[in-house]
Amino acid sequence: MNILLYVISYFSLLVFLIACVVRAFSYARTPIHLRWELYPVPHEEPKRVGYGGSYYEEAEWWNRPSPRNFLGELKSMAAEILFLKALWEFNRKLWYRSFPFHFGLYILIFTVFIILLYGSLSLIFPDLMTGNVGAGLQFLYQVTGAAGIALSIWGALGLLALRMTDSRMKIYTTPGDIFNLLFFIIAFGTLAAGCLAGVGPSSGMLAFSRGLLSFDTGFETSGLLATGLILTGLLVAYIPLTHMSHFIAKYFTYHNIRWDDAANRRGSKIEAKLAECLAFRPTWSATHIGADGKKTWADIASSIPAQEPKK
Amino acid sequence: MKKDIRLEDLSKREKEPLVHLEKKDLMPLPYPFEDPEQEPSFAELSEQIREKYECGLDDTCAVNVPKPGTKEEEDALVAKFLSGLEKLFTKENNWTFLQPLLLSMEHCAKCQTCSEACHIYEASGKNELYRPTFRSEVMRRLYFKHVKHGGLLSAWQHGDIEINWPLIARLIELSYRCNLCRRCAQTCPIGADNGLVAHELRKIFSQEMGIAAKELHETGSMLQLKVGSSTGMNAVVVKDNIEFIDEDMEEKIGIKVETPWDVEGADVLLIHNAGEILAWPENPGAFAVILNAAGIKWTLSSEVAGYDSINYGVWYDDAQFARVAVKHAEAAKKLGVKKIVLGECGHAHKALTVIADRVLTGDLNIPRESSMTLIRDIVMNDRIKLDPGRNDFPVTLHDPCNMVRLMGVVEPQREVIRKICPQFREMTPHGVDNYCCGGGSGFAIMSGNNFPDWRFQVAGRKKMEQILNAFSDCMDPSIPKYLCAPCSNCKGQFRDLLAYYDMWNKHKINYGGLVELIVNAMVDVKPGFIEWEWH
Numbered sequence: 054m055n056i057l058l059y060v061i062s063y064f065s066l067l068v069f070l071i072a073c074v075v076r077a078f079s080y081a082r083t084p085i086h087l088r089w090e091l092y093p094v095p096h097e098e099p100k101r102v103g104y105g106g107s108y109y110e111e112a113e114w115w116n117r118p119s120p121r122n123f124l125g126e127l128k129s130m131a132a133e134i135l136f137l138k139a140l141w142e143f144n145r146k147l148w149y150r151s152f153p154f155h156f157g158l159y160i161l162i163f164t165v166f167i168i169l170l171y172g173s174l175s176l177i178f179p180d181l182m183t184g185n186v187g188a189g190l191q192f193l194y195q196v197t198g199a200a201g202i203a204l205s206i207w208g209a210l211g212l213l214a215l216r217m218t219d220s221r222m223k224i225y226t227t228p229g230d231i232f233n234l235l236f237f238i239i240a241f242g243t244l245a246a247g248c249l250a251g252v253g254p255s256s257g258m259l260a261f262s263r264g265l266l267s268f269d270t271g272f273e274t275s276g277l278l279a280t281g282l283i284l285t286g287l288l289v290a291y292i293p294l295t296h297m298s299h300f301i302a303k304y305f306t307y308h309n310i311r312w313d314d315a316a317n318r319r320g321s322k323i324e325a326k327l328a329e330c331l332a333f334r335p336t337w338s339a340t341h342i343g344a345d346g347k348k349t350w351a352d353i354a355s356s357i358p359a360q361e362p363k364k
Numbered sequence: 365m366k367k368d369i370r371l372e373d374l375s376k377r378e379k380e381p382l383v384h385l386e387k388k389d390l391m392p393l394p395y396p397f398e399d400p401e402q403e404p405s406f407a408e409l410s411e412q413i414r415e416k417y418e419c420g421l422d423d424t425c426a427v428n429v430p431k432p433g434t435k436e437e438e439d440a441l442v443a444k445f446l447s448g449l450e451k452l453f454t455k456e457n458n459w460t461f462l463q464p465l466l467l468s469m470e471h472c473a474k475c476q477t478c479s480e481a482c483h484i485y486e487a488s489g490k491n492e493l494y495r496p497t498f499r500s501e502v503m504r505r506l507y508f509k510h511v512k513h514g515g516l517l518s519a520w521q522h523g524d525i526e527i528n529w530p531l532i533a534r535l536i537e538l539s540y541r542c543n544l545c546r547r548c549a550q551t552c553p554i555g556a557d558n559g560l561v562a563h564e565l566r567k568i569f570s571q572e573m574g575i576a577a578k579e580l581h582e583t584g585s586m587l588q589l590k591v592g593s594s595t596g597m598n599a600v601v602v603k604d605n606i607e608f609i610d611e612d613m614e615e616k617i618g619i620k621v622e623t624p625w626d627v628e629g630a631d632v633l634l635i636h637n638a639g640e641i642l643a644w645p646e647n648p649g650a651f652a653v654i655l656n657a658a659g660i661k662w663t664l665s666s667e668v669a670g671y672d673s674i675n676y677g678v679w680y681d682d683a684q685f686a687r688v689a690v691k692h693a694e695a696a697k698k699l700g701v702k703k704i705v706l707g708e709c710g711h712a713h714k715a716l717t718v719i720a721d722r723v724l725t726g727d728l729n730i731p732r733e734s735s736m737t738l739i740r741d742i743v744m745n746d747r748i749k750l751d752p753g754r755n756d757f758p759v760t761l762h763d764p765c766n767m768v769r770l771m772g773v774v775e776p777q778r779e780v781i782r783k784i785c786p787q788f789r790e791m792t793p794h795g796v797d798n799y800c801c802g803g804g805s806g807f808a809i810m811s812g813n814n815f816p817d818w819r820f821q822v823a824g825r826k827k828m829e830q831i832l833n834a835f836s837d838c839m840d841p842s843i844p845k846y847l848c849a850p851c852s853n854c855k856g857q858f859r860d861l862l863a864y865y866d867m868w869n870k871h872k873i874n875y876g877g878l879v880e881l882i883v884n885a886m887v888d889v890k891p892g893f894i895e896w897e898w899h
Contacts, residue, residue: 079466080463080466080467083455083459083462083463083466084455084459084462084463085459085722086459086460086461086462086463086464086722087460087461087719087722087723088718088719088721088722089461089464089557089560089719090718090770090772091546091549091550091769091770092768092769092770092771092772092774092796093772093796094772097772101772101775104774104775104795104796105768105769105772105774105795105796106772106773106774106775107771107772107773108772109717109718109733109734109737109771109772109773110734110736110737110772110773110774110775110776111737112733112737112738112741113703113731113733114733115731133553137553139477139551139552139553140475140477140553142551143477143480143481143551143553144475144476144477144480144551144553147475147477151475221476221479221495222474222475222476224370224371224492225371225474225476225497225501225523226474227520227521227522227523228520228521229520229521229522229523230474295521296470296471296472296473298471299471299473299554302467302470302471302554302555303554303555305463305467305555306464306467306471306554306555306556306557307555309463310463310464310467310555310557311549311555314772316721317721317722317724317725317729318729319725319726319729323722324725324726324729327722327723327725328725330455330459330460331723331725333455333456333457333459334456335451335456335457336451336456336457337448337451337457337571337572337683338444338447338448338571338572338573338574339570339571339572339573339574340574341574341581341586341683341684342571342683343683344683350459350686353683353686353687354683354686354687354689354690354723355687355690356687357589357590357687
């Protein structure tokens with residue numbers, strides 16, 4: 054049983070990582086697109102970020118260096134990632150449910166690091182962990198684990214209730230959406246119950262982490278905790294296969310689209326990428342496009358079918 | 365009466381439209397329209413139009429798609445749509461928007477945060493059909509089913525929808541019920557973009573099926589590429605008209621006005637929306653007065669499209685968009701000007717300055733700038749003498765979405781107005797949070813059937829509310845009021861919207877551009893440049 058748990062844990066993590074990389078790669082390898090930014094763009098000069106201005110407000114902007122306000126971007130990212138600022142501003146009702154859910158997940162990710170740190174230290178410095186350091190880490194794990202699980206489940210329950218009752222959301226909700234939220238609630242609920250039911254020093258998450266890192270077959274676990282671990286592992290593997298991987302998407306939607314105001318300057322890398330795209334050969338069928346699978350985008354952009362005599 | 369609409373209703377083979385709007389269902393307007401019955405009535409589509417064209421969506425019909433005569437024709441159209449849908453997700457056909465589209469398809473959480481941001485959804489009384497995610501969700505389901513070839517598991521996860529001709533016919537119309545203002549995208553926590561989805565749908569219809577609003581395509585970009593301007597003016601006619609404007613201006617302001625044409629090596633190639641020349645000649649006239657007075661070395665171009673900044677392709681067709689952008693750049697290249705300056709036209713700003721930035725390469729990548737910054741620098745550096753006392757009437761400013769939210773040109777026009785208009789007041793909200801005028805994405809020039817009724821009562825309703833609120837302290841008709849809209853399309857919408865609600869006769873609300881206010885305040889010209897009469 055222990056080996057199965059370890060295999061599932063590592064396998065889930067591996068699937069998660071691979072799926073995240075594949076998804077990120079699939080977006081990253083799409084060609085450069087036309088500019089489609091939305092203001093405010095937070096890496097603009099600080100004086101402009103507040104009201105949403107751009108470098109286009111400057112006469113002869115091309116003679117000035119591109120704006121590089123990394124602090125502004127960082128502030129904007131932190132507010133969005135940590136506190137879901139957009140939801141707070143535009144959909145407060147949902148924020149009350151979504152924020153605890155997401156913040157609970159962040160705390161749980163932190164808890165996983167605590168658990169792994171505890172496991173590693175207890176293998177490398179067993180004596181250290183019998184003292185205050187071990188006790189401190191145990192305390193931290195208990196507090197963050199409880200808070201993370203409670204917030205996530207609370208948020209997920211709130212989201213589920215909203216999806217099933219709010220007329221705005223109900224007709225767009227698919228069985229998959231319900232399943233996703235239930236998956237979180239059941240996996241985390243079972244895991245929490247397993248942790249609470251665990252007794253003795255060789256059971257529970259901290260012992261599991263030690264066992265996971267050393268493939269120790271002596272780790273004792275209850276059926277409840279084992280079920281919780283398996284479900285959570287499967288959940289971790291499942292997330293990047295769905296639209297819940299928006300933590301990856303958001304990098305692209307914000308940095309590559311909304312905030313992508315990089316100007317194309319002659320001889321730049323952007324221009325080189327555009328040259329590749331302009332050499333693509335479209336096959337759109339409408340006659341006014343004049344695409345025959347041989348003409349490139351550049352050919353089409355420089356042709357004018359409207360001026361050609363009708364055949 | 366409102367009825368519950370579901371996604372699958374789009375596939376219904378019903379003759380009656382899915383939605384019928386009634387005045388009482390619409391978002392209430394403030395004084396003087398507290399009673400919905402005081403509003404103009406929505407004209408009904410004729411039976412002849414309903415018989416001939418696909419009008420199964422709502423009370424209006426924007427695109428006039430002929431009804432297919434046979435099942436075979438229907439099937440062929442469905443097949444063509446599916447082929448276009450597939451192409452939309454290939455880099456060869458759609459490198460231009462592939463990444464943003466994929467992200468919007470695969471990551472919408474259907475949280476509906478965007479809905480409250482949409483002026484059309486709100487103005488319609490929150491009718492489900494106009495919810496920004498409604499159209500996108502249909503597209504998303506089609507994507508997972510027909511592009512990703514998802515089976516039962518995919519349908520369970522992403523939802524399912526039946527594709528047939530009625531669905532596509534309704535989607536064509538529905539893609540023309542969005543102003544593409546992207547206010548919804550601004551609020552999306554994930555960054556999904558429902559405005560983009562409407563844009564991409566229009567592209568399938570145009571680029572694959574050859575279906576587009578006539579005003580945008582046939583009498584829009586096609587005409588522009590053929591004769592030089594979507595107004596139909598060729599180079600000879602436009603020069604004649606400008607000459608007439610110069611003479612008229614001279615008479616009006618008392619100083620000589622001369623518009624230079626085709627000056628090689630000029631510092632500035634000014635490109636107006638040619639609609640200004642015909643509909644609001646005082647605008648290009650005012651530009652000429654200001655630039656000449658400030659000593660700018662500028663010119664207009666008589667090349668094809670070089671005297672008309674419009675680029676309707678930006679709303680429905682990438683190829684048409686790129687062709688017009690290339691024509692604009694070629695006109696500048698031929699004259700060897702230092703920069704192109706866009707006149708008061710929002711979509712032309714966005715199209716040529718921002719979006720075409722990734723179409724124009726090499727020697728076609730000629731610097732492009734907003735007239736707002738050039739004008740701001742002239743005014744704020746006191747290169748012309750101005751008397752704000754001449755503009756001592758209530759003025760409010762409309763923010764064209766393309767210039768402001770989508771390009772970040774927010775303050776220059778405000779700096780000017782604050783300096784020369786003592787009674788300036790902002791709309792709420794404004795700047796990058798503004799609401800579209802309701803004429804965006806081509807609606808301002810689309811007047812077929814009863815579409816204007818929808819454009820004013822639904823798409824323009826939120827802006828109407830903002831205008832009424834901005835002037836709520838001075839609605840008395842003895843006080844003339846000025847709605848400043850530095851955008852030709854927005855002005856077109858305001859001309860029609862204000863007339864529709866009889867705002868000039870009843871409350872003396874007029875509209876116009878920014879440069880007109882500047883010339884009106886110039887001490888070197890005869891007072892009274894702004895004529896308080898309806899135009």
